[in-house]
Amino acid sequence: MTSMSDTENDKILTDRKVAWLASYPKSGNTWTRILLSNLLSNSNSDEPWSDKIDLAGSISSSRPRFDNITGLPSSDLTADEVDILRPELYRSLARESKNRLFIKVHDSYHLNINNEPIFPTDISIGTILLIRDPRDVAVSYSHHSGRKNFTKTVKHLNRSNHHLSGDNRSQLRQITGNWSEHYTRWTQQTDIPVLVIRYEDMLADTAAQLQSMAAFLGLEQANDNAAIRRAVDRARFDKLQAKEAKDGFMEKPEKAKRFFRSGRSGEGKEVLSAELQKSITDEHGDIMRVLGYDF
Amino acid sequence: MTVPFTVSADMQLGDRIKPFLVSENADVEIRAGKVPEALPQIGDEEIFFGTNYQANAESFLLQVPNGVRFLVQGGHSIIYDRDAGVSDREVALFLLGSAWGALCYQRDLLPLHASGVIIGNAVHAFTGTSGAGKSTLSAALADRGFVFFTDDILIVDTKNQEGAITCYSGQKDLKLWKDALEMTNAAKGQAVRDVEGFDKFFATPVNSGDVSVGHLASLSILGSNKSDANAPKCSMTTLKGGQSVLKLASSVYRPAFALGIWGRKKLYTALGDIIQHVHVQNFDRPFVPDSFNEGLDFAEAWLNAQAPSKTDSAIASDDIVVEA
Numbered sequence: 001m002t003s004m005s006d007t008e009n010d011k012i013l014t015d016r017k018v019a020w021l022a023s024y025p026k027s028g029n030t031w032t033r034i035l036l037s038n039l040l041s042n043s044n045s046d047e048p049w050s051d052k053i054d055l056a057g058s059i060s061s062s063r064p065r066f067d068n069i070t071g072l073p074s075s076d077l078t079a080d081e082v083d084i085l086r087p088e089l090y091r092s093l094a095r096e097s098k099n100r101l102f103i104k105v106h107d108s109y110h111l112n113i114n115n116e117p118i119f120p121t122d123i124s125i126g127t128i129l130l131i132r133d134p135r136d137v138a139v140s141y142s143h144h145s146g147r148k149n150f151t152k153t154v155k156h157l158n159r160s161n162h163h164l165s166g167d168n169r170s171q172l173r174q175i176t177g178n179w180s181e182h183y184t185r186w187t188q189q190t191d192i193p194v195l196v197i198r199y200e201d202m203l204a205d206t207a208a209q210l211q212s213m214a215a216f217l218g219l220e221q222a223n224d225n226a227a228i229r230r231a232v233d234r235a236r237f238d239k240l241q242a243k244e245a246k247d248g249f250m251e252k253p254e255k256a257k258r259f260f261r262s263g264r265s266g267e268g269k270e271v272l273s274a275e276l277q278k279s280i281t282d283e284h285g286d287i288m289r290v291l292g293y294d295f
Numbered sequence: 296m297t298v299p300f301t302v303s304a305d306m307q308l309g310d311r312i313k314p315f316l317v318s319e320n321a322d323v324e325i326r327a328g329k330v331p332e333a334l335p336q337i338g339d340e341e342i343f344f345g346t347n348y349q350a351n352a353e354s355f356l357l358q359v360p361n362g363v364r365f366l367v368q369g370g371h372s373i374i375y376d377r378d379a380g381v382s383d384r385e386v387a388l389f390l391l392g393s394a395w396g397a398l399c400y401q402r403d404l405l406p407l408h409a410s411g412v413i414i415g416n417a418v419h420a421f422t423g424t425s426g427a428g429k430s431t432l433s434a435a436l437a438d439r440g441f442v443f444f445t446d447d448i449l450i451v452d453t454k455n456q457e458g459a460i461t462c463y464s465g466q467k468d469l470k471l472w473k474d475a476l477e478m479t480n481a482a483k484g485q486a487v488r489d490v491e492g493f494d495k496f497f498a499t500p501v502n503s504g505d506v507s508v509g510h511l512a513s514l515s516i517l518g519s520n521k522s523d524a525n526a527p528k529c530s531m532t533t534l535k536g537g538q539s540v541l542k543l544a545s546s547v548y549r550p551a552f553a554l555g556i557w558g559r560k561k562l563y564t565a566l567g568d569i570i571q572h573v574h575v576q577n578f579d580r581p582f583v584p585d586s587f588n589e590g591l592d593f594a595e596a597w598l599n600a601q602a603p604s605k606t607d608s609a610i611a612s613d614d615i616v617v618e619a
Contacts, residue, residue, distance in 0.1 A: 064424035070346045071393050071549040072359060073425060076470070078490055081360040088346040170426050 023130035026140040038231035057101035079173035083112035108185035132199035135268025330376035343555035350555035370401035406548035412441035422546035423517030434479035442504035519582035539575040
């Protein structure tokens with residue numbers, strides 16, 4: 001006979017369907033989604049994806065999805081009003097889904113004006129927080145945005161309470177905070193378990209990092225070394241670039257020349273002026289030291 | 296019949312649904328009143344619970360985070376309620392949007408999320424996800440001489456077919472962002488919200504027609520070719536059968552309400568009826584504002600090629616492409 005506590009426990013496990021894939025932009029989120037998608041599908045295909053990245057959950061800031069599920073046009077609402085409905089939106093997604101959801105997030109962890117967390121604890125498995133050296137983020141994010149110089153991007157990385165979009169037509173506002181705030185807001189909250197993964201460690205040993213993520217999320221593939229090797233091989237950077245050159249990539253912004261551009265680490269130190277590097281390390285030095293980024 | 300139902304209201308609703316408004320004997324009454332927190336559970340009647348709305352066969356309850364609540368009942372009334380200090384404008388915006396959509400479903404009319412123009416008796420509508428550019432393209436086509444028909448909502452009567460699908464304009468005024476006003480030469484009205492700095496405005500299109508009924512000739516689903524550098528800049532691709540039903544399902548106005556009020560079977564039956572009589576196509580074009588005119592030129596040329604004699608029935612066209 002099942003005891004009451006077992007039933008409650010089962011319900012909690014059943015309700016907790018959402019893995020948040022959180023990152024400041026251009027920190028390996030898409031690569032991670034491709035890796036997880038490949039791991040879950042365990043396909044023998046050599047291509048990194050077929051039509052699109054096949055991972056249930058999409059991005060937390062999708063405006064069309066918000067509009068469809070709430071029945072309200074987000075473009076007629078203020079960003080604060082949208083944030084009031086976001087927790088219930090994600091609960092609705094979790095309720096309607098039979099499977100685990102992997103939802104991409106650029107927001108930092110924050111509350112709405114009703115003091116409710118945007119990302120509800122009651123549906124959360126955990127958060128994989130992807131981190132990348134902010135100097136490399138500055139370079140990658142500038143190319144992604146079609147910007148010719150890096151000053152504006154560095155300003156965004158440094159600006160307290162920075163947010164993305166909001167007045168954009170396809171994405172909801174995402175309060176990222178500055179680069180350090182993004183990290184601290186996710187790691188200082190205690191409601192949702194967080195696994196921190198550095199992009200640089202993914203480059204150095206992709207399989208080990210994917211294995212950590214899988215174990216953290218409780219995926220049965222966590223101990224399947226062959227499946228992990230296959231998933232990593234399918235998502236090699238040269239394969240991502242080749243696939244994008246051949247078929248395009250739907251997540252590429254129209255202004256960017258390509259989505260999978262360089263992928264390597266250390267570019268920030270080579271390309272950014274000494275002044276911009278100093279501006280980043282002045283602002284984020286404390287957290288960079290914690291994360292092992294030397295300067 | 297120029298409108299599918301008539302409306303009376305105890306508040307000023309502007310020109311947005313002007314063809315529907317009458318002073319007496321209206322089919323639908325819009326009035327202030329008490330809106331409950333939740334729909335009452337009557338017997339074992341099923342209630343559909345959404346994020347911020349509830350629906351059963353007879354009633355629909357909607358809460359908007361600007362402090363406005365609506366109760367839409369039996370296809371014959373919309374009751375609104377509001378927090379202290381919330382203006383008529385704030386009420387009307389969502390009343391003539393989401394609550395209006397729920398009313399259509401209750402009256403067995405299918406609202407599509409579409410804007411469009413009319414040529415003769417033939418309505419050519421543009422649909423797509425939020426932000427796809429439906430309003431801007433339709434308003435810009437009106438600026439090129441086509442008669443503007445509807446913005447945001449196209450009301451389709453799938454029962455009244457007679458060889459073609461009858462459709463009605465859901466809203467005569469546009470809602471446009473500031474930059475889109477400049478791209479379309481539409482006349483700027485007041486901001487859609489009371490909130491300071493809200494950059495979206497009501498607007499009257501150039502060549503705004505009085506016509507509010509027509510036959511639905513085509514539905515173009517707006518997309519972007521941005522992901523694929525090798526793709527042509529502008530292209531139209533005819534959709535057929537199940538493929539077009541699936542695409543149209545994402546073009547329904549407030550799809551969650553359709554499921555809550557109608558259910559899946561009724562919705563897909565209605566969509567199946569539409570594709571019997573309407574040309575459905577993907578219309579992909581560049582999405583950056585700098586390239587807006589390329590898509591506009593393409594749409595204009597395509598519409599000009601649709602002779603009125605051809606437009607009352609499904610259009611027989613091969614796929615059309617402009618190479619990059």
